[in-house]
Amino acid sequence: MSKISLRGLRHSYLDNPANDADWALKSMDLDWRDGGAYALLGPSGCGKTTLLNIISGLVVPSEGQVLFGDQDVTKMPTDQRNIAQVFQFPVVYDTMTVYDNLAFPLRNRGFAEDDIDVRVRETAQTLDLEKTLFNRASGLTADSKQKISLGRGLIRPDVNAILFDEPLTVIDPHLKWVLRSKLKEIHRQVGSTMIYVTHDQTEALTFADKVVVIHDGTVVQIGTPIELFEKPKHTFVGHFIGSPGMNLLPCELNNGVPLFAGQVVETENGIHSPQECQNLEIGVRPEFVSLSESGIPVKVVNVSDTGPHRIVDTRHGDVRIKLLITEDESIPADNVHITFDPAHTQIYADGWLVSEASK
Amino acid sequence: MKRFTWAAPTFYIIFLMLPIYWLLNMSFKTTNEILGSFTLWPNEFTLENYIAIFTDPTWYNGYFNSLTYVGINTVISVTVALPAAYAFSRFRFLGDKHLFFWLLTNRMAPAAVFALPFFQFYSAVNLFDTHIAVALAHCLFNIPLAVWILEGFMSGIPKELDETAYVDGYSFPHFFVKIFIPTILAGIGVAAFFCFMFSWVELLLAKTLTSVAAKPIAAVMTRTASTSGYELGLLAAAGSLTIIPGAFVIYFVRNYIAKGFALGRV
Numbered sequence: 001m002s003k004i005s006l007r008g009l010r011h012s013y014l015d016n017p018a019n020d021a022d023w024a025l026k027s028m029d030l031d032w033r034d035g036g037a038y039a040l041l042g043p044s045g046c047g048k049t050t051l052l053n054i055i056s057g058l059v060v061p062s063e064g065q066v067l068f069g070d071q072d073v074t075k076m077p078t079d080q081r082n083i084a085q086v087f088q089f090p091v092v093y094d095t096m097t098v099y100d101n102l103a104f105p106l107r108n109r110g111f112a113e114d115d116i117d118v119r120v121r122e123t124a125q126t127l128d129l130e131k132t133l134f135n136r137a138s139g140l141t142a143d144s145k146q147k148i149s150l151g152r153g154l155i156r157p158d159v160n161a162i163l164f165d166e167p168l169t170v171i172d173p174h175l176k177w178v179l180r181s182k183l184k185e186i187h188r189q190v191g192s193t194m195i196y197v198t199h200d201q202t203e204a205l206t207f208a209d210k211v212v213v214i215h216d217g218t219v220v221q222i223g224t225p226i227e228l229f230e231k232p233k234h235t236f237v238g239h240f241i242g243s244p245g246m247n248l249l250p251c252e253l254n255n256g257v258p259l260f261a262g263q264v265v266e267t268e269n270g271i272h273s274p275q276e277c278q279n280l281e282i283g284v285r286p287e288f289v290s291l292s293e294s295g296i297p298v299k300v301v302n303v304s305d306t307g308p309h310r311i312v313d314t315r316h317g318d319v320r321i322k323l324l325i326t327e328d329e330s331i332p333a334d335n336v337h338i339t340f341d342p343a344h345t346q347i348y349a350d351g352w353l354v355s356e357a358s359k
Numbered sequence: 360m361k362r363f364t365w366a367a368p369t370f371y372i373i374f375l376m377l378p379i380y381w382l383l384n385m386s387f388k389t390t391n392e393i394l395g396s397f398t399l400w401p402n403e404f405t406l407e408n409y410i411a412i413f414t415d416p417t418w419y420n421g422y423f424n425s426l427t428y429v430g431i432n433t434v435i436s437v438t439v440a441l442p443a444a445y446a447f448s449r450f451r452f453l454g455d456k457h458l459f460f461w462l463l464t465n466r467m468a469p470a471a472v473f474a475l476p477f478f479q480f481y482s483a484v485n486l487f488d489t490h491i492a493v494a495l496a497h498c499l500f501n502i503p504l505a506v507w508i509l510e511g512f513m514s515g516i517p518k519e520l521d522e523t524a525y526v527d528g529y530s531f532p533h534f535f536v537k538i539f540i541p542t543i544l545a546g547i548g549v550a551a552f553f554c555f556m557f558s559w560v561e562l563l564l565a566k567t568l569t570s571v572a573a574k575p576i577a578a579v580m581t582r583t584a585s586t587s588g589y590e591l592g593l594l595a596a597a598g599s600l601t602i603i604p605g606a607f608v609i610y611f612v613r614n615y616i617a618k619g620f621a622l623g624r625v
Contacts, residue, residue, distance in 0.1 A: 056522075057525075058522050058525065058526075077525070078526055079525050079526075079529055079530050083526060085523070085526045087517075088519075089517060091519045091520050091522075091523045093538055095538075104527055105527040105528055108528035109528050
């Protein structure tokens with residue numbers, strides 16, 4: 001049990017990475033607090049799994065260090081790191097019974113048979129595997145097998161961290177929800193560090209205390225679900241998290257005041273130096289756009305009903321702006337105008353949030 | 360129509376079994392009966408032929424010799440092919456695909472091509488007429504085959520199995536022996552079976568590379584006539600006995616062969 005730190009980490013699967021695109025992970029400095037529940041969120045192929053494999057030692061990074069506490073483990077083999085990892089697809093030792101599968105990690109580390117028996121039964125109970133405990137693992141269904149994989153990850157009491165690589169992909173939606181709450185519960189009980197890789201925002205936001213969003217091999221934001229929602233540091237975060245994602249509007253600058261469609265837009269942050277004036281965009285979530293008497297004129301293109309609220313798809317010129325309204329709010333037939341909530345409207349330069357610090 | 364559905368398989372099986380029946384039939388006849396008249400079953404039933412084989416060292420040693428070099432060959436082929444197949448299935452290295460294909464080219468030439476070089480070379484290094492000589496010569500054909508079969512089975516096992524074992528606290532050698540080999544046991548069985556079969560039926564190299572001490576049964580059987588004239592009954596009995604080891608081995612891998620075919624590697 002210790003803090004896991006990544007220092008100046010870079011990784012490429014090529015021998016001689018020539019340009020930026022050759023790096024699967026680009027320069028990463030991260031600290032994982034001991035006992036934290038983290039989610040690594042990002043689209044497929046953004047480097048999440050690579051990062052996880054570096055922490056568990058299956059991949060040795062091209063550059064940089066991995067520290068467990070104060071110990072440098074960058075080159076230490078996986079079996080000595082004391083890490084548990086659960087993969088996306090079920091991995092069971094077909095030749096063993098369910099019981100032996102679960103007991104395997106403990107036996108390898110020399111636990112006494114009595115303790116093993118207690119742990120195995122406990123874990124089997126949490127994961128609802130008791131009925132098949134003495135069956136051979138090879139004949140089971142995919143989701144039972146994945147539960148065994150999960151169990152093998154959770155069974156050791158002394159791990160530095162438990163890494164989950166999209167562990168619930170093969171499990172049907174209802175059970176997924178149950179298992180996710182189980183994981184959360186186990187985390188509260190044992191308090192070991194958990195890192196959960198996923199590309200599903202609901203999964204990330206419900207599981208984690210802190211979400212690390214990765215895009216193109218770079219960490220774009222680390223924050224609580226609320227922070228990610230209310231204050232995305234990068235347009236990618238705004239777009240990726242939330243359904244529908246954040247509206248991004250091209251914007252011009254007039255004497256330091258952002259303009260969209262010829263109207264002044266009040267934003268929560270501001271532009272303060274001329275260098276920041278590249279590719280300016282205004283970001284505002286559909287939740288913070290509202291219909292009003294005056295403001296930016298738009299044309300309603302489509303309204304889709306999602307149950308609790310409706311998503312209104314509007315256009316101003318070529319720019320699409322989505323907004324959420326409640327069931328009982330009515331949409332005027334013509335002369336539709338919208339306004340943005342200034343407290344939740346941000347301005348982005350080259351994709352990144354224009355920072356508060358420069359104020 | 361439906362009443363005759365039994366006909367096709369029945370005729371097919373009769374067709375397949377006929378040569379084997381005829382061999383067995385002959386093995387229980389005297390040579391005089393075989394040569395003298397056409398009989399569908401032995402008129403003078405005799406076990407003489409079998410007794411002759413089990414009491415004459417030139418005959419039964421043929422079986423021992425064959426089984427010895429076939430056994431050695433199977434063990435060498437599978438042992439060498441296991442790590443090779445693992446490398447081909449798990450690692451990417453320069454020219455891996457070419458090398459993998461090149462392995463097969465060893466099987467493209469008939470065995471006769473290699474008979475002369477092997478004969479000359481083994482004579483030079485004093486390996487001529489030993490079991491290991493034949494076993495090593497057959498490796499040339501069997502190792503590539505075993506690598507191909509095993510690679511197919513190994514690639515069917517996800518890489519995550521290896522990774523999970525490391526995470527669970529196993530080092531690579533430990534994992535390979537304790538987890539990986541049991542997992543692909545079916546594949547090993549199939550590979551061993553094919554090595555066995557090839558080595559068991561191969562005649563040319565085995566005959567060329569031996570004279571007395573390691574003479575295989577198939578070579579003994581090419582001796583159709585002896586001082587007492589033609590001994591067809593004896594040959595038939597020897598042939599019947601030669602079928603047995605193959606049948607015995609195939610019984611053990613019968614369930615896995617289908618899996619091997621499904622992987623397209625057999």
